[in-house]
Amino acid sequence: xxxxxxxxxxxxxxxxxxxxxxxxxxxxxxxxxxxxxxxxxxxxxxxxxxxxxxxxxxxxxxxxxxxxxxxxxxxxxxxxxxxxxxxxxxxxxxxxxxxxxxxxxxxxxxxxxxxxxxxxxxxxxxxxxxxxxxxxxxxxxxxxxxxxxxxxxxxxxxxxxxxxxxxxxxxxxxxxxxxxxxxxxxxxxxxxxxxxxxxxxxxxxxxxxxxxxxxxxxxxxxxxxxxxxxxxxxxxxxxxxxxxxxxxxxxxxx
Amino acid sequence: xxxxxxxxxxxxxxxxxxxxxxxxxxxxxxxxxxxxxxxxxxxxxxxxxxxxxxxxxxxxxxxxxxxxxxxxxxxxxxxxxxxxxxxxxxxxxxxxxxxxxxxxxxxxxxxxxxxxxxxxxxxxxx
Ligand code: SF4
Ligand code: SF4
Numbered sequence: 001x002x003x004x005x006x007x008x009x010x011x012x013x014x015x016x017x018x019x020x021x022x023x024x025x026x027x028x029x030x031x032x033x034x035x036x037x038x039x040x041x042x043x044x045x046x047x048x049x050x051x052x053x054x055x056x057x058x059x060x061x062x063x064x065x066x067x068x069x070x071x072x073x074x075x076x077x078x079x080x081x082x083x084x085x086x087x088x089x090x091x092x093x094x095x096x097x098x099x100x101x102x103x104x105x106x107x108x109x110x111x112x113x114x115x116x117x118x119x120x121x122x123x124x125x126x127x128x129x130x131x132x133x134x135x136x137x138x139x140x141x142x143x144x145x146x147x148x149x150x151x152x153x154x155x156x157x158x159x160x161x162x163x164x165x166x167x168x169x170x171x172x173x174x175x176x177x178x179x180x181x182x183x184x185x186x187x188x189x190x191x192x193x194x195x196x197x198x199x200x201x202x203x204x205x206x207x208x209x210x211x212x213x214x215x216x217x218x219x220x221x222x223x224x225x226x227x228x229x230x231x232x233x234x235x236x237x238x239x240x241x242x243x244x245x246x247x248x249x250x251x252x253x254x
Numbered sequence: 255x256x257x258x259x260x261x262x263x264x265x266x267x268x269x270x271x272x273x274x275x276x277x278x279x280x281x282x283x284x285x286x287x288x289x290x291x292x293x294x295x296x297x298x299x300x301x302x303x304x305x306x307x308x309x310x311x312x313x314x315x316x317x318x319x320x321x322x323x324x325x326x327x328x329x330x331x332x333x334x335x336x337x338x339x340x341x342x343x344x345x346x347x348x349x350x351x352x353x354x355x356x357x358x359x360x361x362x363x364x365x366x367x368x369x370x371x372x373x374x375x376x377x378x379x380x
Binding site for chain 2 (some may be wrong): 038039041042043044045137139140141145147148149172173176177178179180182183184186194195197198199
């Protein structure tokens with residue numbers, strides 16, 4: 001029985017809760033308690049959690065770029081500028097991208113499917129298999145990342161990834177965010193907004209940005225999480241499931 | 255305690271080294287504008303920080319990247335947050351800029367460091 005005023009209040013609370021992460025509230029403001037669990041981690045991540053995502057391709061609207069823009073801002077990708085003198089077309093192909101739009105067309109029926117693709121956070125990640133230094137690794141909670149302190153920029157992982165999920169930083173980056181360090185000569189890819197998760201938040205920027213609710217994120221090992229419930233309720237697929245990588249990102253309505 | 259007194263003495267000595275360099279211009283850190291300027295001690299006693307800060311940061315980086323531990327007193331973001339000064343207009347000055355906290359010592363000791371090839375040099379968003 002939610003009245004409109006109730007809804008308004010809820011929206012306000014939602015926005016206010018989101019704001020606590022960006023603004024220091026005045027002392028004594030009650031909204032602090034809303035973010036009670038939003039404390040930075042002090043204990044190691046465990047395999048009791050596996051982060052994953054379900055993307056409903058029927059809800060992903062052609063021409064919409066909201067999730068990509070949100071990702072770019074959250075992870076500072078919009079601060080990476082084209083190196084001086086670089087070719088436009090080359091830059092377009094090589095600039096760092098954590099989320100890509102993919103359009104599938106069934107040649108028989110002509111049906112077109114729009115989907116967004118990022119690192120699929122494979123359980124058996126080929127990028128980790130091929131990495132000569134141990135920089136590519138999988139965290140206990142299933143997030144596949146690059147430890148850029150160790151990465152030598154050989155780009156083996158880029159070749160090995162079946163999903164073209166990884167980007168290479170070709171030139172010095174002038175401005176970086178504290179939450180998203182980045183430098184020349186390393187490889188990077190979607191990390192499920194790991195800084196948010198480690199600071200107690202439970203959503204990714206892309207999920208928050210999608211007005212069409214095409215992205216559901218959560219803990220695959222928690223049967224009550226929205227993502228687990230959605231996976232249980234609807235048929236879903238892994239892209240290139242023939243590779244048997246057991247991806248953490250799944251798709252419906254392909 | 256004599257330890258504490260000698261730290262204060264040292265701090266005064268060290269800071270007096272950098273006083274009197276003239277008034278700060280835009281982009282130049284103003285004396286006393288870093289959070290650290292208002293504190294008596296770092297996250298560990300000053301002599302320990304001097305000798306071992308890089309070990310702390312390196313150890314913490316592995317814990318953060320691989321285990322997701324963020325709420326630690328040995329985080330590089332914490333160093334930057336506390337030691338970055340502001341210029342006359344209130345804008346934070348990069349900690350590795352000439353004459354700023356990280357730069358002065360590293361320059362003096364001729365030790366190159368790579369943290370800021372990737373990490374932010376001014377206090378973070380969040
Ligand atoms: S999608 Fe690519 S980058 Fe991500 S875990 Fe799988 S192989 Fe690695
Ligand atoms: S580019 Fe870095 S993360 Fe990728 S395989 Fe080489 S060392 Fe490993």
